[in-house]
Amino acid sequence: xxxxxxxxxxxxxxxxxxxxxxxxxxxxxxxxxxxxxxxxxxxxxxxxxxxxxxxxxxxxxxxxxxxxxxxxxxxxxxxxxxxxxxxxxxxxxxxxxxxxxxxxxxxxxxxxxxxxxxxxxxxxxxxxxxxxxxxxxxxxxxxxxxxxxxxxxxxxxxxxxxxxxxxxxxxxxxxxxxxxxxxxxxxxxxxxxxxxxxxxxxxxxxxxxxxxxxxxxxxxxxxxxxxxxxxxxxxxxxxxxxxxxxxxxxxxxxxxxxxxxxxxxxxxxxxxxxxxxxxxxxxxxxxxxxxxxxxxxxxxxxxxxxxxxxxxxxxxxxxxxxxxxxxxxxxxxxxxxxxxxxxxxxxxxxxxxxxxxxxxxxxxxxxxxxxx
Ligand code: UDP
Numbered sequence: 001x002x003x004x005x006x007x008x009x010x011x012x013x014x015x016x017x018x019x020x021x022x023x024x025x026x027x028x029x030x031x032x033x034x035x036x037x038x039x040x041x042x043x044x045x046x047x048x049x050x051x052x053x054x055x056x057x058x059x060x061x062x063x064x065x066x067x068x069x070x071x072x073x074x075x076x077x078x079x080x081x082x083x084x085x086x087x088x089x090x091x092x093x094x095x096x097x098x099x100x101x102x103x104x105x106x107x108x109x110x111x112x113x114x115x116x117x118x119x120x121x122x123x124x125x126x127x128x129x130x131x132x133x134x135x136x137x138x139x140x141x142x143x144x145x146x147x148x149x150x151x152x153x154x155x156x157x158x159x160x161x162x163x164x165x166x167x168x169x170x171x172x173x174x175x176x177x178x179x180x181x182x183x184x185x186x187x188x189x190x191x192x193x194x195x196x197x198x199x200x201x202x203x204x205x206x207x208x209x210x211x212x213x214x215x216x217x218x219x220x221x222x223x224x225x226x227x228x229x230x231x232x233x234x235x236x237x238x239x240x241x242x243x244x245x246x247x248x249x250x251x252x253x254x255x256x257x258x259x260x261x262x263x264x265x266x267x268x269x270x271x272x273x274x275x276x277x278x279x280x281x282x283x284x285x286x287x288x289x290x291x292x293x294x295x296x297x298x299x300x301x302x303x304x305x306x307x308x309x310x311x312x313x314x315x316x317x318x319x320x321x322x323x324x325x326x327x328x329x330x331x332x333x334x335x336x337x338x339x340x341x342x343x344x345x346x347x348x349x350x351x352x353x354x355x356x357x358x359x360x361x362x363x364x365x366x367x368x369x370x371x372x
Pocket of ligand 1: 161173
């Protein structure tokens with residue numbers, strides 16, 4: 001029987017951060033992953049045109065957390081980058097999150113003025129208002145605006161993305177992209193934002209580059225679990241799978257990406273264009289924008305949401321709503337009986353983590369293990 005101090009299942013950002021932390025404490029770590037590459041869904045690669053393509057859809061790093069930014073900055077330098085998204089609404093490209101400029105783009109000037117003034121009077125300037133909250137405004141103009149934004153930005157996009165309406169999900173999901181009473185056209189307002197200068201994969205490779213870390217790809221946990229003994233297990237796979245689905249399956253949402261190369265310099269006017277009202281895909285990402293890659297060609301991905309089906313496609317998002325949280329709690333209780341097993345990551349914690357929160361979670365967890 002092979003022996004390791006730490007076994008990390010899943011070589012995504014969460015598992016890699018945990019691995020690095022344990023190695024820096026002087027312990028040996030084996031990281032296994034079923035996929036043929038490191039990095040989980042943050043994996044990217046340079047294609048033949050020198051464009052850095054994110055294989056699992058556009059990933060933009062943003063965080064208010066200095067400790068996370070400083071930590072990752074040990075392994076990469078950053079291309080300063082502030083994300084912008086536009087959505088095609090009534091034939092116009094409008095800033096998303098929907099903001100005061102979006103209002104001007106879609107309404108006649110006098111109506112736009114009335115609506116903007118009312119928004120500012122009610123909520124203040126430079127304030128973010130989740131759509132489900134805006135819909136509760138007891139004012140006929142604000143209700144008109146809320147209904148418009150709900151219908152044109154949120155309802156059909158959310159139905160495509162989740163197969164559910166905004167009300168059927170935890171409000172935090174649509175609250176990620178609140179209406180912004182502002183002219184700030186950025187997708188995120190975090191203090192620290194950027195793209196790893198040579199891509200996420202290189203950053204994560206640097207994190208793994210430690211004499212006490214070894215990595216085995218193409219290695220599902222099930223294949224090795226009876227051959228390796230460990231003192232600690234960090235499990236970033238799905239918690240329901242770990243327990244053999246004994247309480248039932250946790251629902252996830254999946255995506256299918258269609259990558260297309262075009263023989264022209266640019267395909268669209270920005271890195272991500274959302275299509276909340278048209279087509280079956282939710283958005284198109286154009287990769288050369290992130291690191292300003294120079295090429296006469298361009299690569300885009302069309303993003304088609306799908307239900308997750310075991311064995312057919314991959315888990316991308318936990319479906320955040322109360323009954324799923326209740327099911328997850330049952331697994332969490334089960335996990336409490338295994339003190340040497342630590343669950344983390346989007347799938348291990350069944351949480352809709354952004355990359356920075358995944359890293360923060362791994363840092364906090366491993367810090368609490370210090371001295372153990
Ligand atoms: N959303 C929407 N319309 C948009 C953008 C977002 O309805 O144009 C909703 C949708 O439910 C989506 C959620 O807001 O799943 C969160 O969006 P975000 O861009 O944060 O999703 P991610 O990039 O994590 O897929």
